[in-house]
Amino acid sequence: MGVAVSLQNVRKAFGALRAIDGISLEIEEGEFFGLLGPNGAGKTTLISCLAGLARADAGKLSVMGFDVVGDYRETRRRLGIVPQELVFDPFFTVRETLRIQSGYFGVLRNDAWIDELLENLDLSQKADVNMRSLSGGMKRRVLIAQALVHKPQVIVLDEPTAGVDVELRQILWQFIRRLNREGHTVILTTHYLEEAESLCGRIAMLNRGRVVALDTTRNLLAENANRVLSMRLKNGNILPEALRSRSVLDQGHWVFRLDALEDIEPLLAAVRESAQVFEELQLLQTDLEDVFVRVMRGNDGIGKSDEKGATV
Amino acid sequence: MSGFGTLLHKEVLRFWKVGFQTIAAPVLTSLLYLLIFSSVLDTQTRINGIRYMSFLIPGLVMMSVLQNAFANSSSSLIQSKVTGSVIFVLLPPIGYIEFFMAYMTAAALRGVMVGFGVFAVTCGFSPLAFAAPGWIFVFFAMGGALMGAFGIVAGIWADKFDQLAGFQNFLIMPLTMLSGVFYSIHSLPAFWQKVSHFNPIFYMIDGFRYGFFGVSDAAPELSLVVGLASLFIVAALALLMLRSGYKLRY
Ligand SMILES: Nc1ncnc2c1ncn2[C@@H]1O[C@H](COP(=O)(O)OP(=O)(O)O)[C@@H](O)[C@H]1O
Numbered sequence: 001m002g003v004a005v006s007l008q009n010v011r012k013a014f015g016a017l018r019a020i021d022g023i024s025l026e027i028e029e030g031e032f033f034g035l036l037g038p039n040g041a042g043k044t045t046l047i048s049c050l051a052g053l054a055r056a057d058a059g060k061l062s063v064m065g066f067d068v069v070g071d072y073r074e075t076r077r078r079l080g081i082v083p084q085e086l087v088f089d090p091f092f093t094v095r096e097t098l099r100i101q102s103g104y105f106g107v108l109r110n111d112a113w114i115d116e117l118l119e120n121l122d123l124s125q126k127a128d129v130n131m132r133s134l135s136g137g138m139k140r141r142v143l144i145a146q147a148l149v150h151k152p153q154v155i156v157l158d159e160p161t162a163g164v165d166v167e168l169r170q171i172l173w174q175f176i177r178r179l180n181r182e183g184h185t186v187i188l189t190t191h192y193l194e195e196a197e198s199l200c201g202r203i204a205m206l207n208r209g210r211v212v213a214l215d216t217t218r219n220l221l222a223e224n225a226n227r228v229l230s231m232r233l234k235n236g237n238i239l240p241e242a243l244r245s246r247s248v249l250d251q252g253h254w255v256f257r258l259d260a261l262e263d264i265e266p267l268l269a270a271v272r273e274s275a276q277v278f279e280e281l282q283l284l285q286t287d288l289e290d291v292f293v294r295v296m297r298g299n300d301g302i303g304k305s306d307e308k309g310a311t312v
Numbered sequence: 313m314s315g316f317g318t319l320l321h322k323e324v325l326r327f328w329k330v331g332f333q334t335i336a337a338p339v340l341t342s343l344l345y346l347l348i349f350s351s352v353l354d355t356q357t358r359i360n361g362i363r364y365m366s367f368l369i370p371g372l373v374m375m376s377v378l379q380n381a382f383a384n385s386s387s388s389l390i391q392s393k394v395t396g397s398v399i400f401v402l403l404p405p406i407g408y409i410e411f412f413m414a415y416m417t418a419a420a421l422r423g424v425m426v427g428f429g430v431f432a433v434t435c436g437f438s439p440l441a442f443a444a445p446g447w448i449f450v451f452f453a454m455g456g457a458l459m460g461a462f463g464i465v466a467g468i469w470a471d472k473f474d475q476l477a478g479f480q481n482f483l484i485m486p487l488t489m490l491s492g493v494f495y496s497i498h499s500l501p502a503f504w505q506k507v508s509h510f511n512p513i514f515y516m517i518d519g520f521r522y523g524f525f526g527v528s529d530a531a532p533e534l535s536l537v538v539g540l541a542s543l544f545i546v547a548a549l550a551l552l553m554l555r556s557g558y559k560l561r562y
């Protein structure tokens with residue numbers, strides 16, 4: 001498999017603000033790649049540079065081996081962008097919108113695929129409705145269909161599910177997963193980290209225009225997995241001073257971040273030796289949100305101690 | 313090339329779907345101009361030996377072509393910029409020349425359609441000649457193209473609707489009104505005659521009128537040269553803006 005998207009030392013500033021501050025990434029063909037980061041991290045700007053909506057100040061961007069500046073026709077033909085903003089052209093119906101968009105890409109007589117898109121995004125009923133009279137969620141579906149109308153090899157979705165109902169999220173992911181299985185490369189930015197966790201094979205985390213973490217989702221989770229132990233002692237029981245200094249008190253729970261799973265046994269032994277009684281003991285499972293929070297805090301925070309861990 | 317074809321088709325559909333506003337309304341406006349001016353002014357007045365009402369008709373036709381061509385490309389661009397839907401034409405592999413040609417051609421088509429409409433509803437009011445029909449078509453097309461291209465420049469430059477309205481009210485309207493639509497510039501004081509000779513729109517209207525009556529204030533060849541030179545300059549400016557991505561790609 002070749003490289004679908006290659007970014008080399010990309011920079012883009014708005015005045016003094018360095019929105020993209022030297023990003024290098026390679027995304028392989030067929031990947032389902034996540035681009036995560038807080039608001040203002042530079043995700044949309046990066047996508048805009050890739051799509052040619054913005055021009056990078058420096059660096060090299062290519063799509064399927066073509067340069068986004070020099071070979072812009074080749075790269076744009078291969079890219080399908082779902083923009084973050086909900087935009088639409090009020091003059092046309094859904095079907096007209098899709099036919100026009102298809103024509104822009106040089107794909108004429110594309111009705112079979114347009115019908116399939118309408119079907120898969122549950123838009124068939126709305127095919128002849130004017131864009132103006134669609135609800136926000138429906139407009140979002142049309143935006144997605146527009147991005148896919150020329151069967152792009154690389155699909156980029158910029159927060160496609162922000163403010164969208166559960167139904168559309170399910171419909172959308174089912175469809176995008178299928179396209180990914182069929183060989184399309186997918187790049188996704190989202191605020192829903194559980195979405196990224198279940199969909200993306202590899203993830204780059206961005207902060208202030210830089211890549212601050214880049215690994216497979218599995219590795220990102222494994223690095224932190226099962227290493228957070230949370231315990232509550234019976235009323236009146238006091239954690240020995242030596243242990244107290246190693247943990248953080250969070251709503252009555254003592255939370256330990258352990259370096260390795262093997263460290264659990266000595267810890268429990270130490271508590272028992274001091275003759276304290278547990279009321280509750282949990283080994284918390286890390287999710288992507290923990291990883292995200294930790295990475296964004298600069299690797300010094302403690303995982304969010306939610307209640308989804310398995311009780312030991 | 314299909315990018316150009318589709319973009320042209322879309323731009324034509326855009327005004328055609330709201331044809332009542334974009335075609336019928338300006339035709340009606342021109343008809344009102346004709347009725348008002350010709351009833352206020354003495355119908356026996358002659359300009360360059362032509363009955364006033366006959367003189368007025370080609371002027372109104374050309375004015376409609378110019379104003380509507382400008383309105384079409386400029387409003388389409390500003391609207392898509394303001395709503396953000398401009399990305400639909402920025403994301404596809406459409407080159408800047410195709411982009412320019414599509415917007416200009418659609419604008420010229422709207423101008424010409426309105427021009428035909430104005431001609432159709434006004435030509436019955438007063439006898440017209442067709443002394444040199446070739447010139448009629450040349451100026452028809454050139455006027456639409458010129459103002460279509462100018463509308464692209466204005467539509468890209470303006471960030472808001474009121475900036476565009478300012479452009480229209482303080483530049484396009486005065487230039488068209490002071491271009492000899494309603495009078496011969498020979499009836500103006502010497503100073504304003506001189507000023508009119510710096511107004512490209514004067515040449516568009518004058519050359520167009522020559523096609524009907526075979527008489528004009530300026531030589532039609534001169535008007536043609538001025539028109540082509542203006543078109544060249546405005547088109548070059550629009551193309552430079554589009555190529556650099558000025559105000560469209562950041
Ligand atoms: N057109 C622009 N002009 C000025 N600043 C911008 C522009 N677009 C984005 N920015 C700034 O660049 C930074 C990155 O923005 P963006 O790429 O939208 O982030 P994200 O998509 O990750 O939320 C932000 O600080 C934002 O305010």
Ligand SMILES: [Mg+2]
Binds near residue numbers: 043044045158
């Ligand atoms: Mg964004």
